[in-house]
Every structure is written in C-alpha cells, then in structure tokens.
Amino acid sequence: MSQKLSFTSNNLPLKLILWFREIDLPQENLATTTATAGALLTVVLTTAFLWKQRSSRKEFARIPTPKGCYPLIGHLLTIGPNRMKKFHQWHKELGPIFYIMTGNKPTLVIADPYMTHELLVTNGRVTSDRFHGSVRHDFGSNKELGLILSPPDKQRNNKRKAVLNALGPRKLQDVSPVLCKEAEEFADMVSSGKNTNPIPYLLRTSFNFILLTLCGERTTSIDDPLYKRSLDMIKTTIKYTDFKYTFMQLINPSLAKIVRPFILGSEADVKQLVFQHYEYTLNPFYLEMIQKALESGEDNLIKALNDDMNQGKRGSYNNLLPSIHDVINAGTDTTAMTIAWGFLILSTKPDAQKKIQQEIDTFANEHNGRLPDFSERSKVPYLTAAQRECFRIRPTTDLGVIHEAAEDFEWRGNLIPAGTFFMANMVEVHMDPVKYSNPEEFRPERFLDKANDSMFASANHKVDQRDQFNFGWGRRLCVGAHLAEDQMFNVWVQTLYKCDIKPALDENGNEILATLETVPPAAGPIVAGPEPFEIRFVPRNKT
Numbered sequence: 001m002s003q004k005l006s007f008t009s010n011n012l013p014l015k016l017i018l019w020f021r022e023i024d025l026p027q028e029n030l031a032t033t034t035a036t037a038g039a040l041l042t043v044v045l046t047t048a049f050l051w052k053q054r055s056s057r058k059e060f061a062r063i064p065t066p067k068g069c070y071p072l073i074g075h076l077l078t079i080g081p082n083r084m085k086k087f088h089q090w091h092k093e094l095g096p097i098f099y100i101m102t103g104n105k106p107t108l109v110i111a112d113p114y115m116t117h118e119l120l121v122t123n124g125r126v127t128s129d130r131f132h133g134s135v136r137h138d139f140g141s142n143k144e145l146g147l148i149l150s151p152p153d154k155q156r157n158n159k160r161k162a163v164l165n166a167l168g169p170r171k172l173q174d175v176s177p178v179l180c181k182e183a184e185e186f187a188d189m190v191s192s193g194k195n196t197n198p199i200p201y202l203l204r205t206s207f208n209f210i211l212l213t214l215c216g217e218r219t220t221s222i223d224d225p226l227y228k229r230s231l232d233m234i235k236t237t238i239k240y241t242d243f244k245y246t247f248m249q250l251i252n253p254s255l256a257k258i259v260r261p262f263i264l265g266s267e268a269d270v271k272q273l274v275f276q277h278y279e280y281t282l283n284p285f286y287l288e289m290i291q292k293a294l295e296s297g298e299d300n301l302i303k304a305l306n307d308d309m310n311q312g313k314r315g316s317y318n319n320l321l322p323s324i325h326d327v328i329n330a331g332t333d334t335t336a337m338t339i340a341w342g343f344l345i346l347s348t349k350p351d352a353q354k355k356i357q358q359e360i361d362t363f364a365n366e367h368n369g370r371l372p373d374f375s376e377r378s379k380v381p382y383l384t385a386a387q388r389e390c391f392r393i394r395p396t397t398d399l400g401v402i403h404e405a406a407e408d409f410e411w412r413g414n415l416i417p418a419g420t421f422f423m424a425n426m427v428e429v430h431m432d433p434v435k436y437s438n439p440e441e442f443r444p445e446r447f448l449d450k451a452n453d454s455m456f457a458s459a460n461h462k463v464d465q466r467d468q469f470n471f472g473w474g475r476r477l478c479v480g481a482h483l484a485e486d487q488m489f490n491v492w493v494q495t496l497y498k499c500d501i502k503p504a505l506d507e508n509g510n511e512i513l514a515t516l517e518t519v520p521p522a523a524g525p526i527v528a529g530p531e532p533f534e535i536r537f538v539p540r541n542k543t
C-alpha cells in the first residue's frame with residue numbers, strides 16, 4: 001500500500017485528502033494512524049497557509065501596475081505630458097489603486113477615499129513622511145526645514161502646534177473684520193461689468209490675507225511694489241519645484257549625473273542658484289516682515305510663533321523663517337485658485353447664484369445691511385454647500401501633496417516598502433460614486449446638512465463623515481484650512497452680494513462661456529489652478 005505523494009501539485013490540500021481516502025488501513029491501528037495523519041495534515045496545511053501568506057506579503061503583491069516601466073526612469077516617460085489623463089486611463093484599466101515607478105520611487109496612486117484614509121490616516125504613523133530630495137531640501141533656509149518638508153518628528157509636531165494655534169478659529173475671529181474688508185475691496189475692484197480675468201486680483205487678495213495674518217501689512221494694488229516683489233519670489237520658489245528639477249531627483253542617480261548638465265546645469269550650479277534665492281531674496285524679505293510684526297501694536301501670527309518657538313525673545317529668528325516661507329507659499333496660490341474655479345463654475349449657473357444671493361439679502365435685511373461673517377455661515381447654508389460642491393468638482397491640488405512611507409508596513413496583504421510615495425488622486429477621490437451619488441452632477445444640495453460644520457472640522461472626521469478631502473490627510477492635514485475657508489467665505493459673500501457673475505462677451509455681444517471643458521487646469525507642480533480665463537462681475541440691480 002505504498003502510495004507516492006507528488007508535491008508538485010498546485011492543490012496540495014486536495015492531493016492529501018485523496019491520498020488519505022485511498023489508503024487501505026489495518027483496523028486495529030486505525031485510531032493511532034488517523035491521529036498521526038491528522039497531525040501531519042495540520043502541519044502541512046499550516047505550512048502551506050503560512051507560505052501562501054508570506055508570498056502574498058511581497059511588495060505590492062495584490063496591487064496592479066501599468067505597462068511601460070523602463071529601467072532607470074520607471075514610468076516617468078510613459079506618464080506623458082498630461083498626468084491626470086494618463087492616471088484616469090490607468091484607473092479605468094486597473095482599478096482604484098495601482099503602483100508605478102516614479103523614476104526610482106515606487107508610488108501608489110489611489111482613487112478611492114476609503115483606501116486613501118486607511119493608508120494615510122489609519123497607517124498615518126508610518127505614512128506621514130515627505131520626500132527628501134536634495135534640491136527641495138536646500139529650500140530649508142538656514143538648514144531649518146519648514147512644516148511642509150520636515151519629517152514627522154517631535155520638532156515638527158511642535159512647529160505644527162504653534163502654527164495651528166496661531167491660525168485657529170479663535171485667533172482668526174479677532175482679525176475677521178480686517179479680512180472682511182479685504183474681500184469687500186476685491187468685490188469693488190472687479191465689479192466693472194467688463195470682461196475680467198479674476199486670477200491676478202484673487203492672488204493679491206489672497207496674499208493680503210496671508211500678509212495681514214502674519215504681520216498686519218497689506219498691499220494696495222496689483223502694481224504695488226511690495227506685491228510685485230512678493231509675487232516674483234513666490235514664482236521663483238515654485239519654479240525650483242517644477243518638473244525638471246523634481247525629475248532629476250527621482251531618476252536613477254547615475255543617469256541624473258549624465259543628463260543633469262544638459263537640462264539644468266551642474267548640481268553645484270543649481271545649488272548655488274537656490275542658495276542665492278534664499279540668502280539674498282527670501283530671507284531678507286522675511287526678516288523685514290518679522291521686524292514689522294514684532295514692532296506692531298496688534299497681535300499677529302509672527303508674534304505668536306516667536307512667543308511659542310523663542311519664548312518671545314528678540315534676536316535670532318532663523319527658526320521662524322521656514323514657517324513664514326511655508327505659510328506664504330502654501331497659502332497664496334491655493335486659496336486664490338480655489339476661489340477662481342468656484343467663480344468659473346458659478347458663471348454658467350445663474351440659478352445657484354440667485355439662491356445664494358437670496359440668502360445673503362435676507363441676512364442683510366435682518367441685520368441692518370451687515371453681511372454675514374464666517375462665524376455666521378450657518379445662516380447661508382446654500383452658499384457654503386455650493387462652495388463645497390465647486391471644491392469637490394474641481395480640486396485645487398490634483399494629487400494632494402505627496403506623502404512618503406517612513407518604514408515598511410503591511411496593508412491588505414501587501415508589503416508597502418519604506419520610501420513608497422502616496423499620491424491621493426484628488427480628482428478621482430471626489431468623483432467616487434459610493435461617497436458622492438451621481439458625482440458628475442453639480443448638486444450643492446448634497447452638502448446642505450453640513451452648514452454647521454466647517455471644512456476644517458470636517459477634515460478631522462472619519463472618512464464617512466468628511467465632506468471633501470482637499471485639505472489632505474491625517475497628520476499632514478493643511479494647517480491653513482481655517483484661514484482659507486474664512487477667506488473663501490468672505491470673498492463669495494461680498495462678491496455675490498454686489499455682483500452677478502456672468503460669462504464674458506465677444507465684440508458682437510455674444511457670450512464666451514468659460515467652463516470646466518474650455519478652461520483646463522494649468523499643470524503646476526502641486527496647485528492645479530485654471531489657465532487664465534475671463535468672466536464678468538456685473539453690479540447687481542437690487543431693486
């Protein structure tokens with residue numbers, strides 16, 4: 001009765017069962033033999049199970065990857081010039097999550113809000129690091145890193161706490177009247193009824209919000225030298241994070257050494273340029289701001305940071321520079337572009353504008369002509385719902401800000417290695433049909449029940465209760481969300497109270513519609529604002 005057992009079969013458990021069934025066992029030894037065989041079977045099955053588990057824990061074992069990965073550069077060239085279009089196609093072919101090689105770096109691209117939450121919030125302890133590329137790190141002035149680039153250690157957490165405190169709802173309530181005035185000035189400036197590209201005006205308004213919060217200063221027009229100087233600085237800083245600089249840090253280092261001189265100049269040249277930008281342009285500007293802020297009789301963000309980080313002492317402010325840098329660079333473009341998308345969407349939605357205007361008019365009538373401020377947002381629920389809907393339909397950062405895994409971890413049977421990038425595909429996340437029914441429709445009503453919740457508060461909720469995800473995830477959530485929301489609210493209230501937003505007109509008086517189809521997102525490194533477009537802010541006839 002010697003039976004040979006072939007271990008070559010794929011279906012080991014089934015073979016074992018068949019083998020046992022065919023053995024002709026003597027009756028007297030049946031009990032012992034059955035027990036031994038049972039034990040043997042358990043050992044074999046457990047080994048097979050553990051082996052299967054182990055093999056399924058291979059890197060990205062259950063996560064698909066698209067074709068077109070080449071040595072040294074990964075998928076970088078396959079992605080092509082329109083990354084969002086390519087990602088959309090890959091999500092359609094491969095599902096809500098896939099991995100690509102961004103040069104040397106494994107990268108997970110995720111379209112599902114629930115998976116993103118699991119990866120970046122539930123596993124946030126290990127997935128909240130940032131990319132440590134050499135050029136981007138040179139931006140850390142005086143070798144200090146700001147919030148955006150710091151690793152998630154104790155020092156960063158302290159900085160984050162200081163900025164969050166200084167930008168919290170209670171502190172902002174104090175500056176609210178100043179911020180309302182700024183929004184009112186924007187509405188007055190654009191309400192000419194003529195074709196207008198709102199982006200330059202919005203950028204200045206947004207910059208003023210930041211400047212007023214940081215040190216109590218403001219610029220007076222888009223020709224103000226202070227504004228021009230600041231805009232140049234922001235543009236140069238953004239230039240050094242654009243694709244060709246980032247590309248060099250992602251591809252294989254030996255290949256980068258060969259191609260870098262042809263594309264960027266030598267590594268030393270680039271470092272020198274960046275160093276000069278910091279040393280001679282940014283830092284003196286920030287030091288001037290610190291001076292003004294500390295001399296001001298009013299409370300401001302820089303004073304609060306100095307109190308928190310330097311116990312209010314005067315002298316060296318090197319540790320404040322990166323936080324000031326981050327607040328200016330992360331807060332100006334983002335807020336301006338979010339409002340720009342909102343106005344573009346509203347320009348073809350007169351019915352939605354009417355509903356918003358009715359709410360504001362009712363409030364004004366009941367309050368002697370005063371308009372609601374951010375703390376009174378529950379009185380204008382359709383306005384706040386429409387803002388959320390515009391934000392959902394056209395996210396400001398198309399891929400959020402990349403997180404990086406600080407160490408290996410396991411997720412749904414996959415080993416996710418240290419150094420993996422996470423790109424939350426904001427465009428797809430906000431079109432998730434489970435979270436947002438009929439996601440293609442513009443339907444502010446879906447957010448009417450959120451009127452009492454701020455977007456800032458909602459960003460800290462569990463995934464099911466979050467309204468949208470534009471402020472990011474977990475330990476890296478945007479620290480300026482509250483300021484941004486306050487500003488967006490004020491600009492919407494003031495503008496829609498004073499104007500109807502209408503399409504631009506051509507020389508024959510025909511409407512030129514600016515829509516999501518005709519105005520593409522500009523391909524910035526992080527912020528995906530609209531390409532320049534024109535609409536009209538026509539003073540309302542309120543009689």
Ligand code: HEM
Nearest residue numbers: 147148330331334335338396401471472473476478480484
């Ligand atoms: C509508 C406007 C804004 C949008 C859409 C936005 C979006 C974001 C996103 C997606 C992140 C990354 C979150 C993550 O990594 O998961 C972020 C981080 C950040 N934002 Fe904003 N933001 C806006 C306004 C602002 C403002 C006004 C400020 C400053 C006052 C600001 C300062 C920052 C800073 C410092 C970080 C880094 C936080 C960290 O890494 O710990 N943002 N923001």
